[in-house]
Amino acid sequence: EKILEKNDQTHVTIADFGVQALISFELHQLFPSIPLVAEEDSAFIRSSNAADSKSNTLVESISSFFTKHVNNNGPPLTHDDVLRAIDRGGKDAVSFDSNPATYWLLDPIDGTKGFLKGEDSLYVVGLALVVDGKLAVGVMGCPNLTDTTVGDTEDESIAACPGHGILMVSHVGCGTWTRPMSADQLTTAPDIWKRCSVDPCSVAHMARFCIVDSHTWDMMPLSAHFSSTMDESEPRDENKILLQNSCGGSLSKYLLVACGRMSVFILLARAEKLLKGLGSCCWGNLC
Incomplete structure (x- = not known):
């Protein structure tokens, strides 16, 4: 492009x-x-x-x-x-005036760098519906996420999405659901929508941590207490965590946590940059 x-x-x-x-x-x-x-x-x-x-x-x-x-x-x-x-x-x-408003909020491509890298990098199309000033619906489309993009998973919502791309939708009070983006599967696959949930892991060294690919673990405050590995087969004790940095800089990190592929993502950001990006995080926060 x-x-x-x-x-x-x-x-x-x-x-x-x-x-x-x-x-x-x-x-x-x-x-x-x-x-x-x-x-x-x-x-x-x-x-x-x-x-x-x-x-x-x-x-x-x-x-x-x-x-x-x-x-x-x-x-x-x-x-x-x-x-x-x-x-x-x-x-x-x-x-808009001071009254709570209803509107759609769109980020057409979040993660331009990932988009330009090609099929192995993640980027997101993000859409949200705000109703009377409150977030009601969040939608994320991630064209390059597959069932093997990040580690192993038992999550049926991803396992049911062979090929490239998943669509994630969340509605307040109704949970978070995914389906494949492949056009032929939309009409032929039974029970196309699969409910997903976050990783229930509550122990740090058993969790899967995600950071953006422009950061390293040494940059994280937690590195003072935990070492890291990117090899899932490597034995880990309570002082070592499993790390993935495949989420790029896009909101795909929210999607990966929402569907249970990652347990935690850690983001380092300057205050002014964080405030600037709050509006574009809403669909990820809801999912």
Whole structure:
């Protein structure tokens, strides 16, 4: 995917815009009265297109991705339709007052670095529904998670998802459920939704710890008390923990804990960075 750098020096891909346009369009078809709050708008695309005629290929690439996946029974959609779908979740699309609001919250691709690395790295498409100011529904799609991505598991929700990708949905009071993302399995597999739960392990040296791949165990405060190994077959005593660092920097770590693949994830973050990212963690927190 083409990597773009926006005016704020953050990176975005064509897929970010395409996924936002697609989900925005589908949500508007199903729930037209509920606004969307998302990460992108079309200002960067429009300004690039105006500044360089060659940048029209950017709009065409996004539109091509969109039209390939969208469920549209109406007339053919134009480039402007795609840009409007993106803008439905843009920063100026809706304003809120002091009253608790109901809205969708979307991160089209969380974990851009993992997305760009390819099929062995994890990234997440995150969607949440906030109702009257309270989180009600969380959805995470992780296209590259398989039943062998991280360690061994007895979790039926993952074992029932051969191939690439799972979809995780959580509703307040109804638990957390997963299903495979493979299109053929959605219609042919019996009991496609599997309920999942966190690892019940309560002993540190028997738990599975997860850190982002840009960190090392030596950076963690717990390293003063525990050594670590990444070999599940290696005997561990009460002073050694099992470590995985395959979750990248995305919200896949929430998904891995929610489905029981990991027991604990540890995140080191500066206060200002943590506050900036709180909004994009809500679907993971609910799951």
